[in-house]
Amino acid sequence: MIGPNPLEYGWWLASRSSGVVAFAAVSISVIIGLMMANGLPKRPGAKKQLVAIHESTALAGLVAIGVHGLTLLGDSYLHPTLSQIAIPFTIDYRPFYTGLGIIAGWAALFLGLSFYARRMIGNKRWRSIHRATIVVWALAVVHTLGAGTDAGSLWLQAILVVTGLPIIFLFLRRVIPASKLKPAPLPESTPVERAAARAAARARGTRPASPPAS
Incomplete structure (x- = not known):
């Protein structure tokens, strides 16, 4: 009896693992970005260190997103074409959730590259564009839950909870005025x-x- 080709199985495993790495890296980058937006922590010199980690995790996330998509080309089960992994909602496998992931990937690439063009487009406009990062993260969560092979695994759900709770808290802390968080006199x-x-x-x-x- 001939078992499955380990090389073909390896492509699927590579896409699966790089997807988890991409989500974790992007989530960490979003958490750090929201911390800085909230002025946390207040320790002198902390912001410089956080900026370096924020940029590094964002770039690592972009690389992992690219690997996540391109390694699917070798998957013997899906057999996707290049256009199917590049154009949203064209792949046969769970097209809606996969399409949201493709949109999130392109949006993450655009936001990542916009950092290097911020002088050209202006810091104020760049900051407005950069606020869409939370939307990209939300799309990635929906994509993971709807199309991820390990969506039902406790370890992946733990990653979603551990990264999701601080992101939601920091986001609400950022958008809700401080006056509304204090008890009324x-x-x-x-x-x-x-x-x-x-x-x-x-x-x-x-x-x-x-x-x-x-």
Whole structure:
């Protein structure tokens, strides 16, 4: 009995593992980017170190995305063409979820290359474009859950949770104004309420709990 060709199986394994690496690298890059956007941590010199890690993980993610797609060309089960791994929603295998992954891959490449063109397009415009990174990450999550071979595995779900929770928290912390995160101040008492409190205190023969506001 002849078993499966290990070389053909290896292509699928390479695509599968590089996809996980790509997701992990992009997630770490997004976490660090959101930390810097939130001004964290506040330790002197930390931002320079975080920028280096942010850029390195982003580039590693782009390389892994390229490997993830190109190694599928050798997969004996899917037999995709180059156009099918480059054009969204054209592949036969779970076209919707795979298509979202292809869109996320192209968007990640565009955002990554835009970093090197930020002087040409302007920092303000580049920052506006760069905010779409969270959308790319969300598309990658949907792609992983819908098309990933290991979507039902506990270890992959653990990666999704461990990376997803800090991203969601930091994103909400960034977009929700700080004033809404603080408890609302107690309303000041009116002159009538203060006079009533003083009268009640005199009737009881005690002092008011707090001195009347001037």
